[in-house]
Amino acid sequence: MIRKVFALVPREYAALTPRLLFVIVLQALCQAAAYVLLVPVLEALFDGDTGAAWRWAAALAVAVPASLALGFVQAVLGLRIGVGMQQGLQTRLGDHLNALPLGWFETQNAGALSRLVVENVRECQGLVAYLVAKMLTGVIVPLGVAVGMLFVDWRISLAMLLAAPALYLVNLWANRSYAGSDAKLHEASAEANARVLEFAQAQPVLRSFGAVGAGNKALDSALAQQRKAASALLLASVPGLIVFSLCVQAVFLVLVYLVVGQVTGGSITAAAAIALIAVSSRFIEPLNQAAQLGTALRTAAAAADRVTALLAEPTLPQADSEVTPGAPSVVFDNVSFGYRTGAQVLSEVSFTVEAGTTTAIVGPSGAGKSTVLRLAARFHDADSGRVLVSGHDVREQPSHTLLGQLSLVFQNVYLFNRSVLENIRAGRPDATDEQVREAAAAARVDEIAQRLPDGWDTAVGEGGASLSGGERQRVSIARALLKDAPVVLLDEATSALDPQSEAVVVRGVHELTRDRTVIVVAHRLATIAHADQILFMAAGRIVERGTHEELLALDGRYAAFWNERTRASGWRLESVHA
Incomplete structure (x- = not known):
């Protein structure tokens, strides 16, 4: 889905995209390292080994500022690309509309076109500016923590790594039910926009036939369809979000259960168990954040599909060379x-x-x-x-x-x-x-x-x-x-x-x-x-x-x-x- 949106980034900003993705990945890895380093720091503190605690704390003192600094660089790059994308993409759409056959506009819904050029472009821009960083962080940080835990306890690490594909499949199921409902909401919203515009422009005609207020059946129907489509989208997205969140919490409970089992079996100390539970909660937080942002990501992907479809509309072939007009016949x-x-x-x-x-x-x-x-x-x-x-x-x-x-x-x-x-x-x-x-x-x-x-x-x-x-x-x-x-x-x-x-x-x-x-x-x-x-x-x-x-x-x-x-x-x- 993210690839669809980044394909729309203007050429002059496309060179910044690899840099943005690199900074996001590096920042997420630094964040994951900081979480993993909490285990030896807390374990050393509970054991009273201040020397080891200071050594691990020094490593933590490098990872945390690095994560913060990279987060700032990522935010600046994301905003720079996002703002440039909004302006460049709207200009590109304008140029493309100018090249379409004039007859194409006779069959188009003005509300749909306005919504696409303004709202859909803004949704694509929002993904590049800040959503992609949160989404990638929500994936890389848990995976980084899971890999880092191999050096602490392989059983906890294995549980984390097994949970990742299961959560991915749940998220994929949620996406399928959302896409169709979002397309219907876009159509209903475009129709409602057109009817509102018509209502404002055609007041004399509407009033002469008593088609104002409750008497305007076309407007009432369009608004009712929009409400119905919005409700359908909510019903389609909420179950997936709830199931995903429940699965994330279930994974956390499994991790806690494994940690407690290790303590009761004598494999790890109580100090290490407290540290592992703290890190497990850090492992879960980005996953919850990814679940909450899933709807916004799917909305941006659907918006990118509509923008791409408009840009794919065939234009009138243009002559490469000038001609000298003859007699006006x-x-x-x-x-x-x-x-x-x-x-x-x-x-x-x-x-x-x-x-x-x-x-x-x-x-x-x-x-x-x-x-x-x-x-x-x-x-x-x-x-x-x-x-x-x-x-x-x-x-x-x-x-x-x-x-x-x-x-x-x-x-x-x-x-x-x-x-x-x-x-x-x-x-x-x-x-x-x-x-x-x-x-x-x-x-x-x-x-x-x-x-x-x-x-x-x-x-x-x-x-x-x-x-x-x-x-x-x-x-x-x-x-x-x-x-x-x-x-x-x-x-x-x-x-x-x-x-x-x-x-x-x-x-x-x-x-x-x-x-x-x-x-x-x-x-x-x-x-x-x-x-x-x-x-x-x-x-x-x-x-x-x-x-x-x-x-x-x-x-x-x-x-x-x-x-x-x-x-x-x-x-x-x-x-x-x-």
Whole structure:
């Protein structure tokens, strides 16, 4: 188990690990020697042999300070490696997360990820900083005492050596019942964390449906499952701890019995018996300590497994060399893709978006429209075929080169809990305040800033909670305008907005897409009609393509879709009087 955790120590601190282990072993041996030396010291004192007592005491005076000094060195080394490990491992996890496919995050539990990066890393760090020293000491000291007792009484030594493997088997049995329960507690805690986060972020929705307090069944269920998993873990760990402790005490009783038997048989003196019992108690103490730390050790090992599993998640292969982007076009060449094996979302999709043109993608829900945008931005890699942006396969472009050519505006807008200016500046961190405000004005965000209490410096809340849906979209468009990328991937999100907000957002979209290459998953009829090319998708395939006029003349699925949307746009509610 310890090996799993030490495998996660950053390379710059890995060289200190052998030194730490050496110091721990040496300190434990000095401690064991000090315990063994108690026997001749006490025996000489009870026998009245002060000369021999002083000689043995001199050896004891070397072993004890050496143990203390080595203990200090071990503590310093452990903390140095542990603190460095926490920082280095979290940085490594952050870098790895940055290299994972963007689509990987769409299926992840935010609570589980947060728990892993913070709590699990801290548990691994704690093992290196101080647990490993206590665990190794709990093993080496008793073994050292057992070996040292060979020079005092071979029968006591043999009993100690026979007890060690028996106690190891008991501890192994306890570990087996713990591992499964700990995994279930981690899953339940991650789910509870996610539900608490959801509870805090979605208060308006929850309150509107009365799902607060006892009415929030998802949160109540997650917390109940967490309590149940915690109880199960306790039930799984406590029996093993109790049995191990009882076995340790049984070993101590056996040692005392052997010592008393030696005294009554005349093999050793009463003075030697007192010394042996004292040393036997020192033999037992580290074993008890190891039993108490067993749960913490198993927790750290389970945490190391989860961290290792995350680091083993396959990253997107990165291109080794830079490419020079050509004209801002987008090409899908016979692309097929599925989020899961055996469940294709796109099948042999091919189309070209010429530089400076707009292609609208329409079709029923689940047709694969948004997946096209995600593949163009390389959220995932296509299972087969090629996706080219600006003349180069997206797999042959470094991530910063590819994403530098793209402005993405999706339906789900996420804003950071920072000021309006900082959220817009995320599109181009080196932009000046003047450039940020110009982009904001083009998206009509200046109107929002005027009514906020602190103007441009107003924090917008977690996820932009203090802004309406239309206002969040305006900030998102301003962010994309500031980036000024030649290719725009747009999943229109105006269908759920009120007419006034929709009109403002549409003006921002027009500003964003002017003179750029655009792929838009279109919902608005005006956007569809003015596109240079329209792709109608169904069941992951392009079933019709052409201009608006060409597709209407074809009188196929697009024409039926257009006619249905046109009729729906004229619907209105009217009062009916009896």
